[in-house]
Amino acid sequence: MKLVLNQHSKYLQAPSIRQFSNRMKGMTDCVNLTIGQPDFPMPDVVKKAYIQAIEEDHTSYSHNKGLLDTREAISAYFKQRFAVDYDPEEIIITNGASEALDTALRSIIDEGDEIIIPGPVYAGYIPLVKTLGGTPVYIDTTQTDYKVTPEAIKSHVTDKTRAILLNYPTNPTGVTLSYDEVAALVETLKQYEIFVLSDEIYAENTFKGHHTSFGQFTELRDQLLLISGLSKSHSATGIRMGFLMGPEYLIEKLTFMHAYNCICANVPAQMACKAALQEGLEAPQYMNEAYIERRDYLVRRLTELGFDLDATPEGAFYIFPNITRFTDDDFNFCVDVLEETHVAMVPGSAFTDYGQGHVRISYAYPLSQLEEGMDRLERFLDKHYRS
Secondary structure (H helix, E strand, O other): OOOOOOHHHHHOOOOHHHHHHHHOOOOOOOEEOOOOOOOOOOOHHHHHHHHHHHHOOOOOOOOOOOOHHHHHHHHHHHHHHHOOOOOHHHEEEEEHHHHHHHHHHHHHOOOOOEEEEEEOOOOOHHHHHHHOOOEEEEEEOOOOOOOOOHHHHHHHOOOOEEEEEEEOOOOOOOOOOOHHHHHHHHHHHOOOOOEEEEEOOOOOOEOOOOOOOHHHOHHHOOOEEEEEEOOOOOOOHHHOEEEEEOOHHHHHHHHHHHHHHHOOOOHHHHHHHHHHHHHOOOHHHHHHHHHHHHHHHHHHHHHHHOOEOOOOOOEOOEEOOEOOOOOOOHHHHHHHHHHHHOEEOEEHHHHOHHHOOEEEEEOOOOHHHHHHHHHHHHHHHHHHOOO
């Protein structure tokens, strides 16, 4: 006898990124350029703090929001780095930024609510919204350099709009917003009684100047839920450290949602998090130096190969070349490249229909791996698209 899950379980499918990872099985020589996971080791100071926490038996529950001294470290870090002022009581430490987002959306969405999301966008957002009964409403950013604009927001808000979900620097394009661009969005968003969810997991992976956080703007404070974590900044994807920040009147309720889900975040990881934010502040800098070198290589090489670049990445570690000079079918293009050359990329259509005609290449990989991937891609193009 097989039982049936609820009506929204139909949205629980393997994301396209994982589908391509599965296709690589058995390809021992595959050049994998699909996953957004830093290729650097977690900083020694973070490792040592994690090990020490276990050795000293810090393996019991913490407060549902997390250890107070770690929340104090998070508070001080965001104030120093991004001029974002959240009291430790306005911070929940979560099991990764993904759980922070899940906690927020579970607390916000009612059946039929609309969630505005600029596209192309990280594919993992969409099933979360749909399985909660929400409706994603996409803003097409392909004509505005992948940046959401005040005008676009105004034209998409309806009486069903519950929230807008933003991600800058963004996955999959690497585009980010200037201070003036964020300020203009804030002026618009504060006019509407909607939640603003800002996923700023790539904040430290900003290549020029400083990241502008939506949390800097006090006029948005009562609407804003700010999401971040250590996965990208400190190459700590596996220890699952996320942060959910917002006004106390929201955070008090969200704490219960988080608690009913998992009680608290990984306690040794919380102690490692404190070390990362107090003693490991140099980690993003040396990673970014490598990312910039890799980005510049890919910009040059992809341009030479005939790809169009609609935007040069300014953060994160992805590039999103346009392949329509060769074909509009990004999915089968990626399948053919993978099967013939053993180079794995992600089709742009995995990031909503607004990503069609593109591929996403992650450069969270060594330069030598990127070079081999581009050499193989060049041979593929020579065979199929050049006379």
